[in-house]
Amino acid sequence: MHGAANETELHYINGCQIKERVKEHSYFKILEIGFGTGLGFIKTYEALSEENVLMVSYEIQAELIDYFINTHPQFSINQINTELYEFKSKNFTLQIKLGDARKLIQSETNKFHAIYQDAYSPRRNPYLWTVEWFKDLIDHSDKDVIMSTYSASSSIRKSMLSAGFKLYSGDKFGKKRTSTRARLKGESETEMLAHLERSPALALRDEMCENYKKRD
Numbered sequence: 562m563h564g565a566a567n568e569t570e571l572h573y574i575n576g577c578q579i580k581e582r583v584k585e586h587s588y589f590k591i592l593e594i595g596f597g598t599g600l601g602f603i604k605t606y607e608a609l610s611e612e613n614v615l616m617v618s619y620e621i622q623a624e625l626i627d628y629f630i631n632t633h634p635q636f637s638i639n640q641i642n643t644e645l646y647e648f649k650s651k652n653f654t655l656q657i658k659l660g661d662a663r664k665l666i667q668s669e670t671n672k673f674h675a676i677y678q679d680a681y682s683p684r685r686n687p688y689l690w691t692v693e694w695f696k697d698l699i700d701h702s703d704k705d706v707i708m709s710t711y712s713a714s715s716s717i718r719k720s721m722l723s724a725g726f727k728l729y730s731g732d733k734f735g736k737k738r739t740s741t742r743a744r745l746k747g748e749s750e751t752e753m754l755a756h757l758e759r760s761p762a763l764a765l766r767d768e769m770c771e772n773y774k775k776r777d
């Protein structure tokens with residue numbers, strides 16, 4: 562759990578520079594892909610509880626949301642309807658949306674300044690790592706967005722590039738040598754582009770996902 566908390570800080574709180582950038586926008590909006598144990602929310606709330614923030618978190622497993630609500634009564638999360646849970650404190654709002662992220666994004670109305678791309682790994686969950694998915698994320702991004710993920714796979718980096726993100730490497734955590742940050746502004750890191758050009762890995766597309774899963 563301690564390692565997970567550090568990893569969350571490193572990749573999402575620091576990786577998306579939320580503390581540094583929150584005041585640059587009147588209403589700072591964060592999208593998390595995968596509410597999971599709620600650690601991303603807890604760390605974000607610790608960092609930004611006094612700020613004007615909307616955090617939207619997608620989660621496909623209702624049991625995880627129920628578990629968090631039962632084990633964290635201090636957050637008094639209200640169920641608004643079958644697909645929406647909400648927590649409000651001062652100007653900080655958390656909305657947990659229950660469902661498949663690929664579907665939820667289609668009816669999303671917000672444009673986000675930070676995206677925590679924290680879905681299960683590309684092999685386990687390829688549909689959340691494709692060019693098509695990253696294009697949907699770009700459609701819901703502010704021009705100042707930073708998306709951050711622990712993945713450093715060449716194939717996933719190529720998916721992000723093909724969708725239109727500019728890439729740079731993020732910090733390393735544990736045994737992983739690096740990770741990935743993506744923006745719409747600026748240019749990609751030259752060294753990373755050169756490395757990707759030499760790599761035979763292909764950008765992942767929706768139509769490739771079933772085979773991609775089977776390759777392990």
Ligand SMILES: C[S@@+](CC[C@H](N)C(=O)[O-])C[C@H]1O[C@@H](n2cnc3c(N)ncnc32)[C@H](O)[C@@H]1O
Nearest residue numbers: 595596597598599600601620621661662679681
């Ligand atoms: C690595 S965990 C997220 C960890 C979380 N951010 C935390 O701080 O605990 C990945 C999460 O993504 C969720 N997930 C997987 N596929 C999904 C999908 N298609 N739509 C929405 N959530 C999904 C899983 O149920 C899981 O809880």
